[in-house]
Amino acid sequence: MDASLNVPHFSTKQRILDSAEALFARHGFAGASLRQVTASANVNLAAVNYHFGSKENLINEVFRRRLDSLNEQRLRALEAVQSRKDFSLEDVLAAFVRPALSLSHDQEGGAGFVRVLARAYAEHNEQLRKFLHDNYGPALKQFATAFARLLPDLEKQELYWRLDIVSGALTYAIADFGMIKRRGISEQQHRDLAAEHLIKFAAAGLRAA
Numbered sequence: 001m002d003a004s005l006n007v008p009h010f011s012t013k014q015r016i017l018d019s020a021e022a023l024f025a026r027h028g029f030a031g032a033s034l035r036q037v038t039a040s041a042n043v044n045l046a047a048v049n050y051h052f053g054s055k056e057n058l059i060n061e062v063f064r065r066r067l068d069s070l071n072e073q074r075l076r077a078l079e080a081v082q083s084r085k086d087f088s089l090e091d092v093l094a095a096f097v098r099p100a101l102s103l104s105h106d107q108e109g110g111a112g113f114v115r116v117l118a119r120a121y122a123e124h125n126e127q128l129r130k131f132l133h134d135n136y137g138p139a140l141k142q143f144a145t146a147f148a149r150l151l152p153d154l155e156k157q158e159l160y161w162r163l164d165i166v167s168g169a170l171t172y173a174i175a176d177f178g179m180i181k182r183r184g185i186s187e188q189q190h191r192d193l194a195a196e197h198l199i200k201f202a203a204a205g206l207r208a209a
Contacts, residue, residue, distance in 0.1 A: 016038075016041045017058075024119060025112050028123060029119065062113075063128075064135070066103065073099035077095035078142060081095050093199045093203055093206075097199055101170075101198075114175050121168070144159065162205055
């Protein structure tokens with residue numbers, strides 16, 4: 001059998017996405033040019049146009065390949081929590097927090113993507129925000145509904161304010177910006193401790209009078 005038949009058809013597309021992700025993390029969405037992406041991926045501009053059509057769509061696809069999987073993991077975890085007779089605010093928070101923290105330690109480039117995600121929060125790219133809202137907003141609404149059931153006395157607007165703050169804290173944690181560093185513990189232990197502290201902190205904030 002010809003060995004070339006075993007080469008994945010998406011290898012060029014994958015190289016472009018990997019290069020774009022790294023460059024967006026380092027230089028931002030406006031700062032990284034398609035010329036830099038093509039040079040890093042060792043492809044020509046025609047390949048980028050063929051697979052993505054535009055820089056804006058390339059940015060979207062960098063997010064889609066990570067966030068689709070994260071969404072699925074979160075929703076499966078939420079479904080498992082809600083299938084139980086009794087579940088707590090901490091259980092729902094765990095379904096939201098733990099998959100994201102796992103992404104940050106994914107050996108297939110998860111750490112780089114986390115920096116790209118932090119860029120999305122920092123930069124005012126309205127087209128990107130619309131893409132993220134349209135594609136991933138419905139999943140976040142499922143979590144908001146679960147939180148609302150557990151916090152019936154909290155007004156909807158106040159709940160959304162607090163969930164925005166929780167999401168910001170989670171982004172900060174997965175980007176590993178904090179003062180707490182790994183000393184004498186494994187990455188898994190560090191991730192578990194980060195989840196434990198963030199869930200405790202978020203639950204207190206959501207329950208605050």
